[in-house]
Amino acid sequence: MQTSQAFRENAVRAIADDELRAALDKVRQGFGGARRQAAVDRLPEFEALRDAARDIKNHAIAFLDIYLERFEQRVVESGGVVHWCETPGEARDLVLRLCKEVDARTVTKGKTMIAEEIGLNPFLESHGIAPIETDLGEYIIQLADEPPSHIIAPAIHKTKDQVADLFHEHHQQYGKTQRLDDPGKLVDEARQVLRRKYIEADVGITGANFLVAETGSTVIVTNEGNGDLTQTLPKRHIVLATPEKIVPTLEDATTLLRVLARSATGQEFSVYTTFSTGPRRPDDLDGPEGFHVIILDNGRSRLVGSPFQDMLRCIKCGTCLFHCPVYASIGGHAYGSVYQGPMGAVLTPNLIGLPTTRHLPNASSLCGRCEAVCPVRIPIPRMLRHLREKGLGERLVPLRERWAVAAWAWIAQRPRVYRLWARFLVGVLRTIAGRSGRVRRLPLSRGWTGGRDFPAPQGETFMDLWRRAGRGKT
Amino acid sequence: MPSIPDTADPRRDGTRRVGLFVTCLVDLFRPTVGFAAVKLLKHAGCVVEIPATQTCCGQPAYNSGARSEAQAIARQVVAAFDGFDWVVAPSGSCAGMLHRHYPDLLSDDAEWGPRAVALAGRARELMSFLVDVCGVTSVEASFRGIAAYHDSCSSLREMGVRDQPRELLTGISGLELREVPEAEACCGFGGSFSVKYGPISTDIVSRKTDALASVKPDMVVGGDLGCLMNIAGKMRRDGTGIAVRHAAELLADMTEDAAIGAPERAEV
Structure with a gap:
């Protein structure tokens, strides 16, 4: 298991991995740009929809308590139960209790990042309950015993051949x-294997893309229909969600759904969009007997009123990952965290603290593409800077880097000293480069010169040349 | 973030007094770009001055999280460029710092906050300033060959610079401009990111140089020296033989000197 603390090493290993490279290139060319852009181009009001989506989420977060209470009320009215958990530990114990109450031996799972956040699968296994992932991507990485490498495309780092090997190894028993x-054919085989699991399962666990306060409904989107089978066939349906998933009305949910699919996969709408409201009613043909919604906070309510409040708007579409140059180079596992890419670099330090995650907000060129494509306009670069500021304040940055910034800033505030320093620096670089125009190796800058030359200065500083030309008067 | 007022166009007498923000990278590495900017601005009818107290826009501090240092530098720049009609930088990144980030950085400062907002309204990137404000439609320059324009992230996403450089470059006689695939992708420079996370930065720039090389240009041009040094450094290491220059050099017809990172004469 990779950790965020070992981010640099993880990244180097990821970059050297040719199979990962092949997979990531495909992802970038498929999702990073073209698909989303095509979907956006087909919808002239997309920019207005983004504004509407942002406003809906801002409103819901501003009145979080009111809408969450209303949601609970509606769930209870429709025969379900809402459970509130502060910590991952509480949520795990609760899921286990809810499973044990119905003597569950196997549970099927739709895609949920909250289950990853609380480490649910190993926990259930350690208590003799077998979790079965039903989302194809999740199923693949469960077989490979790996965490998801992308919040909406968990097995995107796997090539087709790797999947073929995994299925060959694990499906012989069937x-x-x-x-x-x-x-x-691979998809077909997975479907056949999973079909019987749905029927055997005692509990179905799903996530939620939205919680609708107006109706007490939870909403999921899938492209495989696995979520529907997961939640309708077993006796009990457990929904894992977090507070900021709340939206006031069904209308609001549909507005968000319109930006969600386009941003995530470039689809106009996901293939399946499922609203669950309470357990099976007496005249329903199917559906679970019990409907339980677990709302896990895990530090999120702390973000309300903080500089990171905007992060609560995130609808987990994953488009910032698809458009991130860093993600395109290293993939998801190198981040060593449940949430990867730009959104993960903001969310993870906020959930588990900066000391173990300080690389995440720093490992970004701040290119701003994440913000440019975010369906709810989250100012991710601004928050990355804020986290850098926090990291510097908490002395998590190596002394050498702290010293370098301080020294440079001291010089930059003293124009006369700055001119001398500039002249000196140019002189040194020129001496090293000679007439070659480049420096091949530079002390303290191996990060640059390890893979690139460093262009040499032309000769003298502009300010010296300008002054000499007699035009420097102001 | 406070809104940035749009400053009124030319002065009554028709001349624009422009303070040129040279940028630290141009000062240190590529003075030609500074002279090219002066030439282009003068040709567009501007009076150009270069305040001697300028150093850097403060981005290295700002992006490292050293907020109070960045604020101090921002105040220095605001003071240095007081009184100009416009403040122009041959860089989308530094212009973006003045235009987009100073108001945010100094928003809690009762004295400097409003001055930063005023400066922000007058701060522009060079090529967009020439086209959007000065109405420049053509330049007197020639270049025989194929050029590929690199969109820098700050120019593109912070300063609205996309069509203006293309418009100016296509006006250069003899020049064929080719569009590059994945033009909106970052080159991986990111200031100190390029050193702190060198292997990632290098991998990102390899994708960029591959994309640029795929259209077989004789020259890569762009509006931000940071990106250009990164791209030139990678291309030089790989021996691609493609010249890299700041677009201002080409537009001002100042291409006598060696290209960025290129040898001054045949390397021995």
């Missing part, structure tokens, strides 16, 4: 002994 390599 009598499927042939190694397949056609993607369609």
